[in-house]
Amino acid sequence: MTTPTTIPTPIFPPLSDMGLFPLPAPDAWMWRFHYTDGTAFSEFDPQVLDAGTPQERLASHGFAEVDIARVAAIELVAMRHGLTDHLLLLDDAAQERPIFFRHTKQFLADGVVLQRLRVTVIGAQRTSGTGKRARNLARYTAFLENGVSISTTDPQQIYRIGLNYAS
Amino acid sequence: MAATANIEYFNGVALTAANDIENGGTKLRYNKSDDLTTSTTPVVTPSSAGTNYSFVKYLGMYVTVPAPTILTNLSIALGNALTTGFAIFAAAIAAGSYVQAGTSTAVMTDNATTDVTAAGTPPNIVGVGATRLSTTPTVYDATGGSANVTNQLVGKLAATVGAVGNSYVGGGGNVFVAGTSNASQIVVAYDEA
Numbered sequence: 001m002t003t004p005t006t007i008p009t010p011i012f013p014p015l016s017d018m019g020l021f022p023l024p025a026p027d028a029w030m031w032r033f034h035y036t037d038g039t040a041f042s043e044f045d046p047q048v049l050d051a052g053t054p055q056e057r058l059a060s061h062g063f064a065e066v067d068i069a070r071v072a073a074i075e076l077v078a079m080r081h082g083l084t085d086h087l088l089l090l091d092d093a094a095q096e097r098p099i100f101f102r103h104t105k106q107f108l109a110d111g112v113v114l115q116r117l118r119v120t121v122i123g124a125q126r127t128s129g130t131g132k133r134a135r136n137l138a139r140y141t142a143f144l145e146n147g148v149s150i151s152t153t154d155p156q157q158i159y160r161i162g163l164n165y166a167s
Numbered sequence: 168m169a170a171t172a173n174i175e176y177f178n179g180v181a182l183t184a185a186n187d188i189e190n191g192g193t194k195l196r197y198n199k200s201d202d203l204t205t206s207t208t209p210v211v212t213p214s215s216a217g218t219n220y221s222f223v224k225y226l227g228m229y230v231t232v233p234a235p236t237i238l239t240n241l242s243i244a245l246g247n248a249l250t251t252g253f254a255i256f257a258a259a260i261a262a263g264s265y266v267q268a269g270t271s272t273a274v275m276t277d278n279a280t281t282d283v284t285a286a287g288t289p290p291n292i293v294g295v296g297a298t299r300l301s302t303t304p305t306v307y308d309a310t311g312g313s314a315n316v317t318n319q320l321v322g323k324l325a326a327t328v329g330a331v332g333n334s335y336v337g338g339g340g341n342v343f344v345a346g347t348s349n350a351s352q353i354v355v356a357y358d359e360a
Binding site (some may be wrong): 027043044060061062063064065100101102103104105106107108109118159162163 | 168169172173174188195234235236237239240242244246302304315352353354355356357358359360
């Protein structure tokens with residue numbers, strides 16, 4: 001007897017399934033920064049998500065608008081089926097500062113774009129030591145849109161994702 | 168939300184976004200004319216020691232759907248190694264320094280003595296020392312620019328040139344039309360936040 005394969009209905013479906021965004025969702029994850037006072041700042045405005053037009057819902061904020069000094073945690077909210085949310089807590093004692101960016105690659109072969117690859121990266125950076133011994137240290141976690149994640153302290157490992165190396 | 172930014176080819180007397188080489192548009196072709204369509208001006212393989220260059224092909228990130236973000240670390244690389252005898256070079260050119268391919272400082276002078284080898288000296292492109300592309304990304308513009316624009320170039324241009332040397336196994340005098348599988352993959356990338 002074969003066991004039927006069923007996909008469980010998620011309790012909290014991605015925002016794209018709630019009719020709030022045109023399909024497919026524009027990004028795999030939406031960022032949300034949680035501040036030390038308990039408030040949160042989301043890439044998309046919650047009030048607009050509830051009452052706005054589709055165009056207004058797509059209006060978003062940029063990382064430059066985030067109050068870096070007040071961030072306590074970085075959340076990635078899944079926007080597509082099969083992806084999960086992620087949360088990164090910053091070390092307040094170490095005075096960690098948030099890192100966020102999306103890294104996008106476009107592959108041209110035979111003169112046309114064959115493939116795009118986008119990696120969503122969150123992380124934290126801090127200064128270790130003082131004076132001449134001060135060093136900037138950072139940790140990154142990169143999330144591919146197939147669900148794979150990579151944690152590293154070397155950003156070059158993120159930039160090498162998707163590239164073919166001979167050795 | 169991330170902006171929609173595509174790799175675009177620029178040409179013309181004035182800097183102009185030409186064909187959208189993404190989404191099945193015109194293929195990126197390293198020929199000896201200021202367009203992507205002319206197949207009658209190929210880069211010819213040298214019949215003796217030397218390197219022949221294509222016209223400059225300007226590439227850049229072109230935003231069509233804006234977002235309140237900034238594109239940084241614009242880079243270009245090869246997806247895999249090129250066939251022996253081929254090379255692609257790139258130099259970062261500010262939009263304000265654009266010179267139409269085949270004119271003035273954008274004229275590429277063929278090298279009649281030195282094959283395009285890994286140890287060779289890269290040419291100057293529009294007066295700027297170029298970098299031979301490899302599988303390691305070359306950041307041609309770390310600063311980039313705002314993506315909150317529509318139908319505009321963001322950051323600098325990657326001025327690229329295709330080159331074929333006598334070491335190309337196709338033999339001397341054969342026609343070299345880059346933009347086919349010989350040219351391998353070109354990978355452009357950027358960060359956005």
